[in-house]
Structure formats: structure tokens, C-alpha cells
Amino acid sequence: MAQTVTPILSVLPTRGLVDEKFKVALENLPPRFPVTLHSLHQSEDKDYWEAFGYYVSDDRGRVTVSQDASLGGTYTGAEPMGLLWSMRPVPGSRTGLRLRKMDVQSPMVVLISAYKGHVFEGFREQPPMASAVTERWYMAPGVQRIDIRERGVKGTIFIPQGPGPFPGVLDMWGGGGGLVEYRSALLASHGFVSMALDYLSFETFKTHNECLSYFEKVFSIIQQHPQVIKDRVGICGLSLGATVTLTMAAYCKSISPRCCVCISGSHVFPSGVSFAEVFQFKEMDMGKARLDEQKRVIWRDMILPIPTDPQRKVAMGRIKCPLLLVNGDDDQNWATVESAEDMAKMMRAAGNDHLLTTLTYHDAGHLIEPPYTPHFRASNFIVQHSKQKVVMLWGGQTKPHADAQEDSWEKILAFLRQHLYPCPSSSLPQAKL
């Protein structure tokens, strides 16, 4: 036999949702034995991502990742999920990578391994002592995925299991474009009909009204769906999607979202006076874009100072539903914290600030995603209108950003449940955020 020490490595659950915690444990090691726990994932783009932590077994020869402190590696301290959120591209990878799952019908497969000693490189060149495979799913079993191609709208609807009808959430992604489904799939796994929308392929918006009527149409598609409770539809937006969310809530006459979530967003129109121009990124004051010492693009100053001209921003006094803002104070892409302060000011003046809740996470960046997905401070980005390839600085430090993702997701789900799931009695205490 090749080795006399065969530790037993377990990961439970073996197949989990991406926002479920797992328990990684090693047994049958000698006591006080140094080991490295390592995670490896190959993305859909074929890049390899890894994370690792250094441990020493206890007197019974065990390592329990949820309790023991990692002494070094890509994360330190007692971090049950560190092997996922601290992943980064393996040495020698292409630069500026971002990990995103585009096919949500298959799981992320992660290989967890235990190596002898404290290893910091060359994981692929030496055999581990033990390995286990775990799957991380965006879709719970039985969730349905349906393509939407109607009336000029391109999107995907995810429907939870069960008889329905269900509350609905319109999911507005950011300025990167494309049809990004994973957050919608996960929302459906939590009991919401959710629609992901590709809204940046449309170059045909010429007027403000054309824009509004497109979004009214989109909202009505989800609201009229037979599996959706008509008066319980909310909107969730990230980045540019958050600006769209606020615009819809404030200006679209025929729709009334029951609540809105805006992640890393602003009420300021980046370009000028026209909402339509938001999508064209025309006349955007690119002069205010900065480069850092590594030539990464910083856009946060482009809407600073926050304009006083009310025409340059969404009229927050018109918002009639509960609004949750989620921001990172190290956001280098958009001045979201300053925007949130201005939104509060406007709503106080209008008398509707009781609707507003703001969560600000210290040292978190712009891309606040579902939990345990890796953080990257910058990544490759194609600017929509010019097709220019840049490296965009998003901001954030890994550990605080990971904590922000975990905490905010829990609060976003609680907020959506509170406002969208009809409660048996309004006299019952509501779930507190």
C-alpha cells in the first residue's frame, strides 16, 4: 500500500444549493498533524479556480473546518465556507477572470482534497491524501426553467415547485449585458417565480416613453403569468439594473411593484436627462473615469458630485413601496454610498423615507452576489457602447466582501418574504430584518 495514513474526508451535504453551508471534516489523521484542505473548480470557461487553508489536527486526529481556525492559505480563521468564497484563479491563469455560472441547470462541481503538510503551490503535481466531490446547485430539484421570447422581450422565467401561485420577482442584472440567470434560479429555489431579463440588447430605445413602455411590458409578462400572484410582484436590481428598478418604481404608471431591492445601484442617471440614454451610455462624462496604478478603470466618480438638479436623478419622492438598498463602501465602480445618502435625503423631504432600509457593508465592493461565490477586486469588462475591453475595478476586500454577500442575501430573502408572501394575519409580528 502506498501510504499508511488514510484520512477520511467528508463534505456534507454532498449536493447543496449554492447558498447552503457545508461541513468539511477530516478524521483518522495522526494527532497534531499539519494538513492543507484544498478546493478546486473548473469553470465553464475552462479556467481553474482554487482555495486552500492550513490546519493542524487535534489530539483525536480530526479537523473540523466549521470550527477550527485556518492558519494560512487563501483564508484564515474559523471559516466554514472559506474553501468557496476565497477561491481565485490558479497560478498561470489568464488575467481579469470572473467566475459566473451561465448554465444553471447543471451544478458547480468542486473537488475538495486534503494534502499532507502546509502546501502553497503545485497542488496538481502531487497526489492528495483524500478527496471528496461536492455539487453546488442554483436550482432546487423540480424548479422549472422556461425561455421567454415574446413581444420583443428576451428572458427566462424560473418557477418553484408546488401548486402555486407564487409571488414574483423581476430580476434586473447590470450593465455587463447578456442573460444572467443564476440569481433568478436561486430565488425560484426559495419560492419566488423569478424572471431574468436580457434588456441591454435593445438598441431601439429612442425616447424615454419607449423605455418605460418596454419595462411595463416586461413587468406585465411576469405579473400576468398564471403561476404568479398579481399583487405580489417585486423587483430586484443590481448595478445598472438598480437604476432601472428605481425608474420603473417611480415612473411606470401601470405597474406597482410591492417592494424593490437595489444592490449597488444609484438613482442618478449616468448620462444626462434621458432614461433612454442610460442604455446608450451616450454623452456619458467619460472624462471622469480614472485609472489606478494598474490601469484598472474606476468609474465611481462619474456621477459625483451627486447632482442637485432633480432632472438628473429618479424622483425618489414618487416611490410608493418598501425599498431595500444594499451597498459596499469600497465600491469603486459606482458611487452607491453617496447615492444612498442622497436618496434618503430626498425621501425624507418627500415624507416617504419610512419605506427605505439601507444596508452598507464596510470594505465590500460593487458585485454583491449570492453567498460563497468568489470575490474579485477587478475583472475584464467590455464597455457596452464602445465594445472597448478594459479591466474594471469593482473594489472590496475578499473577507469583508464574502461576509457582505452572506449577510445581505439572508436579509434580501427575508425582505422579499416579508413583503411578498401573504401572511396569515397582519396583527402577527412581522419578521424583522
Add this chain to the structure above:
Amino acid sequence: METNLWRLLLSVQPSRGLVDEKFSVRVQNAPPAHPLTMHALLHSEDGDTWEAFGHYVTDSGGDVNVSEDPSLGGTYDGVEPMGLLWSLRPAPGSRPGLRFRKRDAQTPMQVRLSVYQGHQSEGFMDRAVLASVMVERWYMAPGVRRVNITEGGVTGTLFLPPGPGPFPGLMDLWGGGGGLVEYRPALLASHGFASLALDYLKQADVKNEYFEDAYRVLQQHPQVCKNRIGLVGLSFGSSVALKMSVYSNVIQPRCIVCVSGSHIQHVGGTLADIFADIAKNQKKTRYNEENQVIWRDLLLPVPTDLSKKVDVSQEQCPLLLVVGEDDQNWPVPESADDMREMMEGAGNSHLLTVLSYPRAGHLIEPPYSPHCRESDRKTKPAIFIALWGGEVAPHSRAQEDAWRKTLDFLRENLYCSAD
């Protein structure tokens, strides 16, 4: 309260689990002190429907937590986190004598968990459901590999855990029902053991050498530690395991697990001889009031003649016996007592551990499988309903406890013990 004024939230975690993993089932957002029925539905590969249900009342927050709250009635009662699985039984109107066994170990069992208004006991298919989720239960963990074995005349399936190996090995010997039963070795591989399911009842005259060939195939596999191999048997497979471990020079397991087994058998002959011997005692077959067959007396009384039972006093490795005290199929408790006596007399009883479960029957399977008290056995010329014994709740507790202790025993002897 009108159900259209509130929507309940049903969540199960994990939604995709191994069959021996516990899950947590929660209902939220219902009115307080509200009666609800939790229901489970499973369609077998043969198209039969199995169901289980429990009656609950929500707490003051409008919640039910199946892991902590008692079921007030149904197919199980009391606080039973996994009752919705182990108390599954054929739906009313099903054909008699059904047994739940998954033939395809590579796909999950799909159980639909639903919530109904009030306390319902029947007619579930005709009632409106308040909420429903699909839960998957897997025998194979991700990364476990399934390999067909056809070398050296041996037919079987090998399940390998993920990772570099090499791994301790197990030869899994199923019972007299025959065929290639894969789900238990698939689950054992999910716990780190390279496990070989052996097809050995294809012909009645299978020779002892067949088992030695199979053992060698396992030993020689590049991903198996050749001196860390154990035997796991169920029912007749246990008899084979005991005989081989004592009398074969090739089969030298590091430990043996015998579930519902007996050492009573014609020692010198082939399996065909053993069956012929048993058949001689046909007249000892008994029937209960439902005309179900009780075969346990065919091997009794326990012989004193050493040509008629395995001489376990010569056993050289740790032996774990799992006994259901209400076993109606084989005289397992009597055999265990006799084995203990033989080993105490020879001074090797320190190798023996007996797990004995009151009111458990013969078919002690991985946990949370539906209990089977009787099922059809196709023996020529007729189909009988064989009585296995056991009562649902005690048998299910036995399965859970025995499985955990079996895994601990295997780890202790195959992973942890010094070379």
C-alpha cells in the same frame, strides 16, 4: 382561515441528500395553532406508489419543524425527523407483497413532500396541496465511480470512492433473493470503501472458488488496499461470508459484518447442497393467519454437529452480527446465541460484537428505507408472501442504529487499525 389569504413556505434541507443523511423539513408562514398534514410520495421503478404522512399543528409563530415537533398521528407519530421516509408504505389499493428496492443505484429516489390543510389520512391524490417540493435521495455521492466487473468469470459491480486511493475494500454479499443488488455497495463507496457487489446466485451450483476468485479480483484492483478488505453480508450472504472467512485460505478479511445471518449450513458442500439441505426441512414451514410464509424453523434446532454449522471458534477477525429479534425468516437470534457460545468456549469471543434489536425483522437495510414486514418471493412453483417480521418504528430505529455502528466498525477495522 381562507387559504388564499396566506401562502406557506415549505423547505427541505438538503434537497439532494444521500439516503442515510438526515434532512430538515420546515413549514413557515401558516396561521398559528393550525392543523396541517405533512405527506411524502414515492413512485418506485416498478410504478408502485408509496406514501407516508404525519399530522402536525403549527406553533404560535405559524411554523412546523419536523425535526422538533411531534407528529400526532399518521404513518408515524412522535418527534421523528425522518418518519416521512421510513414509514413509507404502499398506497391503498396496491398489489400485495411489495418491497421497495432501487435497482438503478446511479439515479436518485425522488420523493415528493407536500403539505395539506387539516389532518388527512386518505384520498391525498384528490385533495389540493398547499405546498410541495421534490427531494432527491441518492445512493451514490458525487464522484463515486461505478465499474462493471466481468474478469476471471466473476460477475459484479465495483463502486470506487472519489480520490486517489487506494481504498479499503468490501465484498458485499446480498441475500437469497438473488441478482445483482447495487445500492448498498454504492452507499458504502460513498463512505470511502471500494465495494464490490457480487452476482453469485445465477446458477445453483456456484462453487466456493467463485467467491475466492471474486476476492482476488477485489484485492488485485489497483485502487484497493489488498490487506484491508472486509466482508458485508445480508441473510444468505452472511452465511457465505462466515463460511468463506473460516474455511478459505484465500479469503482472509480484516473484519466481517453479518446482517440477519446464520452460521447454520452444510459446511462441506456447494451452495446447491446447502439449498437441498434446507429443502429437506420443508415440512417445518409455518404460516401465519394471513398465509404468509415463516421459514425460520427450517434451520432449527441449532445443530451440535460441526459439519452442519460454521465453526466460528476458528474465526480470526472481528465479527459484527446484526440481529432482528422478530426475524421470521431465519433463526438469526438463536444462531447469534450459538455463535457467542462457541466463541466463548474457544476464547475468541473478544472478536464478537452482537447488535440485537427488539421488534426488528429480517431485512435490516440502510436507514430511512421503507420497512418491509412481508413481501413476495418467487420460488418455484408458486409465489409466496414471505414474512420477514419486525414492526415499523422499532425496525426503522434498528436500521438507523445498525448502519451507523456498521460504518463505525468498518472504519475502525479498515481505516484506523494499524497494519
